[in-house]
Amino acid sequence: MVIDSLVLALVCCAAVGIGLLLAIARSRRPPPSRPAGGRRGLMLWLLVPGWLGRAVAASDSTKAATPIGKRLCVVRVHNKHTDRRQGAHFVTPMFGQAFRQGDMPAGERPHFTLADGTECPATLWGITSWPDGSMKFCAVMVRIPHSIPAGSVLEIDVRAGGSVAKPSPRTLEDFAPADLSVVLDGITALDGTWRASLNDGARARRDVVPIANGPAGAIWRVGSEFRNQAGSPHGQLYCWHYVAALNGAENELLGLRYLGRVAQPWTDVAQPKAQHREFSAELRTGTRVLRRLRGHVAVEMPGDAIRLPHYASFFTAGPDARWDTLHANGNPETEQRLRTSLDAAYYIASGLVPPYDLSAEIAEGEVTDYVPMGRGTVTRAMGTTGERADIGLLPEWNVRHLITQSDAHERIARVNGLTVAGLRLTFRKRETLQPVPCVDIRTRYEGLGRIEPSWRGYIYMSGMTVPSPNESLWREDTAHRPGCTYWPYLFTGEPQYLDLLTEHAFAHILELNQGNETVWGTTFPRPEVLEGKWGGERGIRVGVNGTLHKGSGVLLYGIGGTRMAAWRSRDVAQAAALAPDSPPDGAAVRLYLRDVMDSSYAAFRDYMSKVPASYRDSGLFIQGKGNGAPWQIAYMSWSVCHQADILPTANSKHVREHLSRFWSSFSKIADMACLAAYVCTYKDADDMLIQSSSQLLGSLRCQLTFDAKTSRVSISEGKQKTNGDWRAQNGDVFGFTEKRSPEIAPLLNGRSEGRFYAVNCQQQTFQLATTPSGKPLAFPKDLTVTDFFARLRSFAPNLAFDAPNSPSGYSANLRGAVAYHKACGDDVEIAYQSLHKIVREQHVKFFNRPKYLTKDSRIS
Structure with a gap:
């Protein structure tokens, strides 16, 4: 009997061990070689029947020959940082789990199994749902009845069809x-x-x-x-x-x-x-x-x-x-140093992250430490201009982690996520213990206390307690503020990141200037978007006697440019999208933030319904005076595509589709290289806002030489020795402003801005007329201009107007935004192919800089 029992035990040990080996072997990213210590650990585990006895004895550890429920994705648990085996019945680190709409139907819960069907009991929290009631996201920690040898990876299957689990006796x-x-x-x-x-x-x-x-x-x-x-x-x-x-x-x-x-x-x-x-x-x-x-x-x-x-x-x-x-x-x-990695392709399929190219080559990250009130790798002076890893829909370091799932990149993402707690954005009331609402779309939000429309936060501080001094090592700036906490919450599920994301969302709304009676004019032509007296930023009234949309300034107002509205609305939408369906503290945070975003989308749609049809068809979105910036419109496209993914409503989709027409309409009439520039002009020859993409011009920085004797203009290289070998075509449009090119003043004849058309084009010279087929202009004297606007049918063989087009520059940004639109199903094919060609022929290398490298489909 003793021998029989021993044989049976050894057989069972071998069976379970083989199941574990299969689970390890199925890892999509196995270690290139397993350390000798890892092999010894596995063999020792197989020979110790005590661990098997504990696993079999566990009352809630069950093994199914055919696991129940559809297998959706995998989560991997890594034990690669010690030379010791992680014992059985451990609890994994917390992690987040996203779901495609419909994959986890309403009322169901995910359940987690090993490859051999062994059930792994899990604790869930932070559950939030898609519009159809199916689960969008939850945070998880799982108890694993098996051990993990040193240097190994264990796969856990995430399956649908589970039910609500019983609580533990923990108090x-x-x-x-x-x-x-x-x-x-x-x-x-x-x-x-x-x-x-x-x-x-x-x-x-x-x-x-x-x-x-x-x-x-x-x-x-x-x-x-x-x-x-x-x-x-x-x-x-x-x-x-x-x-x-x-x-x-x-x-x-x-x-x-x-x-x-x-x-x-x-x-x-x-x-x-x-x-x-x-x-x-x-x-x-x-x-x-x-x-x-x-x-x-x-x-x-x-x-x-x-x-x-x-x-x-x-x-x-x-x-x-x-x-x-x-x-x-x-x-x-401490227990064994474990970490989890998620199924990046499934996260992209869920829509909670953009369709980044997971094949991008990424260097290993440098070790970064968390230090209280430190900066991690975040830029302290956020107002610093120029392309930075901080700037974008997701910061560069978070995209790197999504792609690599490496320990070093995870550490950077974690560190930077905690670091931004040091920003002065935690505005809570002692009375309620909650962030402060300041938009009264409803008269009351459960648990949030009195609404404070007259309060203002950020560095302005009015209504609330004003610190003295009100400064720190940080120099916060909404136009460049990175979104550091969304991705850490998505992959860790740790509640502190959601708290920070929520506080930052509330702070964005508080930062808007008090008042909500700013009117956006809808009757064109007009010199600027505002009509009448400016009345604050928090709400926009569409037309003098139109509807007031409280809270819509989150999306429709950005004194510092479209980028401010892009990043502000990103943070508010992300917090609204991930706020739990049933808040554990009972506060109506989710309702408040969604009200603000719903109001913003509705205001946008209301405005677009009242402007000229040519404006709508062109996808124009003008927020400020004078010149705009295509790269900022690209930021808005990134943000709104993302928002329509994570907060899918008819109105958010409407905003996304409208912005897609900006790229599509222009690509059908001009070379997309005209938009791969630093600025463009939204003003016409009469100093009025343009009403169509056919009036849109992009900046050109090469050299034009005006010959007074021949009345011809010659094209040559600019200071940066680029962009000088293109040829104008009859009908190409040029714009000059005295502010940008003072030497052109005699040609403008007193107008603040002038539009001219290329005629009589020959090789690299042409003449200018005030109408597409008009009489050529005579120049009062010889001129040389190096800074002006243009819309060309072909900029070949050049690729962009502005020279500083790097992997993180303008053309890469535009190409990534338009690819995102295409992945969302928007009709931008011509624009995408044109921009893709520009990036390819510039030999843009995305090595280690993948935040703009999106695919045009979510299918991996």
């Missing part, structure tokens, strides 16, 4: 013995020692948000005051404790995961004074120090002191920007 009492706290020792504007205790917040129950509970464990966000040794609360300093209690196979407590966030967030507290506070900081369990935090004060070199501005915050994470792990006995030991 707030589970983390009481750990006695976790953040301790500050004052240096400037803070006297003495102040402690924010997780247990104190749990006992008070004033700010306890149950985020999730399921078979893999439970998660809470617990707020607590910083108190001095006498027990008195500070009043401005506050701490949010994010804590997960992990559940074992026998419903035992496996341990805790923890992240603290220190903030000065209150908009409605005047005393103590709202100001910078400097201190040293420690994370403790009881009296034991887990981490001494190093941070920034006034220079980039981190030190023992941290300066926290009002309305900013930082986290207790270590250099890798991850939560800390404590075993159930309270010791500060």
Whole structure:
């Protein structure tokens, strides 16, 4: 009997081991070679029947010959950072999971299995749905009944057809013995020692948000005051404790995961004074120090002191920007260093990320550390002009991580996601503990408290508590502000990233100038988009007696250009799209943000219904005075394509389709190279806003020489030795402005801007007339012009007007935006092929710079 039992056990061990080996082998990105230690770990696991006995004994670990539900994608768990095996019945790191509309029908939940059909119980949270009720996104942590050898990867199948799981027995009492706290020792504007205790917040129950509970464990966000040794609360300093209690196979407590966030967030507290506070900081369990935090004060070199501005915050994470792990006995030991990677192709298919080219070659990322009040790889002076990794729909570093799924790129994404907590954008009321609403589309939003239409945030500060001083190491700028938190939340599911995304969305709306009576004129011709007296940015009235769309300034207003509206509406839409269907704290954040975006799309549609048909057909979207910028329109296309993907409504689709016509209409009448330039003109010869793409001109920086004797214009290279070998064709249009080309003033005859047509074209010379077939103009004297506008039927053999076209430059940006439109189903084929040719013939290399490298289809 003993021998039979032993044989049976060995056979079972081998069977399970083979199943695990198959799961590992199925990894799409297997390690090129498995370390010897990994092989030894696997063999030892196979020979130890105790691990098998534990797996078989687990009451909620089941194995199905044919797993139930459609297999949608895979998640991979990596154990590549130690030489030790990860034992069975561990809980994975948190991760996010996106779904295509319809893949996870309403009422169903995803379930997770190994390759051999073994069910892996999971805890879900952050569930948000598509319009048809199917699941769009959820955050997950899964308990795995198998071990993972060192150096190996384990695949988990994500399947449809699951049901709501039973909660675990985890409670707030589970983390009481750990006695976790953040301790500050004052240096400037803070006297003495102040402690924010997780247990104190749990006992008070004033700010306890149950985020999730399921078979893999439970998660809470617990707020607590910083108190001095006498027990008195500070009043401005506050701490949010994010804590997960992990559940074992026998419903035992496996341990805790923890992240603290220190903030000065209150908009409605005047005393103590709202100001910078400097201190040293420690994370403790009881009296034991887990981490001494190093941070920034006034220079980039981190030190023992941290300066926290009002309305900013930082986290207790270590250099890798991850939560800390404590075993159930309270010791500060960490479990195996695991990480997860997602199915990038499926994420793209879901529409939650653009159709980036996953075959792009990316160099490995450099190690970047998280430091409280540090910058990671984010640019401090956000107003700095020029192309940067920060700027775009997703920052460059997030696209790199999507493509590589590497540990180094994940670390950069995590670090930068936490780093932007240091921006002064955390505007919450002490009264409600919530971000501040300032748009009253509805008279009330559950849990958000009083709406404050007269308040303004950002650096302007009115209505709310005004800090003194109101400055920091950061120089925030909406026109260039990177969206650092959307992607980290999508791939980690960690709740702090959603909190930051939500706060930044509210802050964008608060930043808009108070008032909502700015009127956009609909009667053309007109010299500017506004009609009558300017009345603030938060809402737009379409026509003098038209409909007021509160909150629509998020999309329809950008003093600094279309890019401001592009990035502002991006952040608000992303937060609206990922806000849970059922908020764990009961606050109507999702409703408020969606109201603002719905109002913005409706205002856009209302405006376009009233302007001339030629304006609509041309896809024009003019927001400011005078000259525009095609690259900024491309930013808007990136943003709106994304918004229509993640917030799919008839109105968001309408905005996207309208913008697609900007590219399509121009490509049918002129060379797209005319738009691959720094600026274009939205004014006609009478200084009125254009009404059709046939009036649109792009900037040209080469040299034109006007010969007074022959009345001919000759084309030659400009200062940058480019763009000088094209030939004009009869009917090509040229525009000159005295501001850009003062030497042309005699030709303009007193007009602020002039339009002229090429006639009598010969080789690289032509003449100019005021009408397409008019009499050639005589020039009063010889002139040389190097900066002007033009619309050419062919710019061959040149590829773009502006010389600085790099992999991150204008043509790559335009090509990527138009490819995104095409992937969304918009009719932009001619524009796409033209721009694609420009990028190809420029030999643009996207190595390590993939944020503009989109495919024209979501099919991988």
